[in-house]
Amino acid sequence: MLLIAFDSTQQALRAEMLLEYADIENDMRPTPKEITAGCALSLEFPKEEYKRVKQIIEEERVEVRGIFFKKDDQYVNMDA
Numbered sequence: 001m002l003l004i005a006f007d008s009t010q011q012a013l014r015a016e017m018l019l020e021y022a023d024i025e026n027d028m029r030p031t032p033k034e035i036t037a038g039c040a041l042s043l044e045f046p047k048e049e050y051k052r053v054k055q056i057i058e059e060e061r062v063e064v065r066g067i068f069f070k071k072d073d074q075y076v077n078m079d080a
Helices: 009-021 046-058
Strands: 002-005 027-030 041-045 064-072 074-077
Touching: 002 027, 002 046, 009 041, 009 046
Parallel strands: none
Antiparallel strands: 002 041, 002 064, 027 041, 064 074
């Protein structure tokens, strides 16, 4: 599973709606303390959907802190 972190709750809720509309499974959850973000909410989604999610986020200009995956006990930014 991958995790999208946001700087605002508005962007998190907007992304959730867009992913649901695209029929991409997602779960809203608290942002892990290891990720510095301005919003306490993050979206988790299947790794296999990364390309589609990235495309939706870019096309719809959703403001995100980053898309992360968990490696050992740390979250790593996919775009870093």
